[in-house]
Amino acid sequence: MGPGGEIVPRLVRRSRSPRGKLMDLASTTLLFLLSGSLGVFGLFRLLQRMRGKAYLKDAVVVITGATSGLGKECAKAFHAAGSKLVLCGRNGERLQDLLRELSAAAGHPKNPHKHHTVIFDLSDIKAVVNAAGEILKCVDHVDILINNAGISYRGTILDTVVEVDRKVMETNYFGPIALTKAILPSMIKRRQGHIVAISSVQGKIGIPFRSALMDKTTREGAAAAEVAQAVLHAVGEKKKEVLIAGFLPALAVYLRTLCPRLFFTAMAARARKEKKAKDS
Numbered sequence: 001m002g003p004g005g006e007i008v009p010r011l012v013r014r015s016r017s018p019r020g021k022l023m024d025l026a027s028t029t030l031l032f033l034l035s036g037s038l039g040v041f042g043l044f045r046l047l048q049r050m051r052g053k054a055y056l057k058d059a060v061v062v063i064t065g066a067t068s069g070l071g072k073e074c075a076k077a078f079h080a081a082g083s084k085l086v087l088c089g090r091n092g093e094r095l096q097d098l099l100r101e102l103s104a105a106a107g108h109p110k111n112p113h114k115h116h117t118v119i120f121d122l123s124d125i126k127a128v129v130n131a132a133g134e135i136l137k138c139v140d141h142v143d144i145l146i147n148n149a150g151i152s153y154r155g156t157i158l159d160t161v162v163e164v165d166r167k168v169m170e171t172n173y174f175g176p177i178a179l180t181k182a183i184l185p186s187m188i189k190r191r192q193g194h195i196v197a198i199s200s201v202q203g204k205i206g207i208p209f210r211s212a213l214m215d216k217t218t219r220e221g222a223a224a225a226e227v228a229q230a231v232l233h234a235v236g237e238k239k240k241e242v243l244i245a246g247f248l249p250a251l252a253v254y255l256r257t258l259c260p261r262l263f264f265t266a267m268a269a270r271a272r273k274e275k276k277a278k279d280s
């Protein structure tokens with residue numbers, strides 16, 4: 001009651017029940033643990049990125065198929081990361097254009113290295129072995145070999161002659177194998193080296209009407225520059241395997257392992273749908 005007889009609200013401090021106190025303590029602890037782990041995770045990621053950057057800076061990187069698509073974007077990404085590059089392809093003019101593009105590119109700090117180009121056809125094993133010699137002659141050693149070059153093909157099993165399968169295997173499999181084998185001894189000697197194999201989702205799963213390999217056009221897939229950034233980070237962080245794919249292709253890859261029956265049912269349905277579209 002106030003001096004004038006009015007009612008004055010009183011602050012009543014009710015003591016918390018033991019259960020309430022326990023709840024308060026639990027939520028504070030949880031919050032503390034959560035923010036602590038987020039902080040530790042953030043710091044860990046930061047350190048990982050910094051280590052990745054240091055790993056890529058001044059590294060000697062060989063990129064096959066650098067004249068277009070993903071190889072060209074990888075060249076730009078690794079150039080920006082400060083690596084010394086050996087750019088490979090069959091088209092010398094396009095490699096020279098890329099060199100000019102890289103030297104004109106702004107960078108902070110600017111990449112100080114003189115990059116090299118080596119021209120060879122991956123489907124010619126003798127040329128591949130000679131090219132490996134040329135690469136080692138101009139850069140002395142290779143830190144990172146990115147086997148990116150490849151050809152794609154679309155066709156049914158019945159429509160595809162064996163020569164096509166052979167050509168795809170020569171370029172996409174035996175060529176990179178020969179190049180890797182030719183460079184590997186120098187890596188083993190230095191007890192250091194990193195080999196990257198770029199493939200397709202269809203290197204992991206078979207999809208109807210793509211008998212020899214893949215034909216996902218770049219229009220349908222992720223942008224080459226985006227994939228190149230993912231490759232750069234995966235190499236920097238020394239990841240063993242990275243799957244860069246949209247939701248459905250990624251789901252298909254996991255289904256193939258975890259639930260093959262469902263995967264094959266879905267692929268059969270897709271094959272029937274594609275055949276219907278093809279016939280109409």
Ligand SMILES: NC(=O)c1ccc[n+]([C@@H]2O[C@H](COP(=O)([O-])OP(=O)(O)OC[C@H]3O[C@@H](n4cnc5c(N)ncnc54)[C@H](OP(=O)(O)O)[C@@H]3O)[C@@H](O)[C@H]2O)c1
Nearest residue numbers: 065067068069070089090091121122148149150199200221
């Ligand atoms: N594009 C996609 O959607 C996609 C999806 C999944 C995986 N991938 C993979 O990513 C890699 C690059 O694909 P991309 O789309 O960037 O291809 P791309 O634009 O067609 O470029 C292919 C590169 O490979 C080189 N190449 C082809 N045949 C060669 C040969 N016999 N000898 C030496 N070099 C040869 C070409 O160089 P020259 O022209 O100078 O010969 C070119 O630089 C491939 O391994 C592919 O399987 C691509």
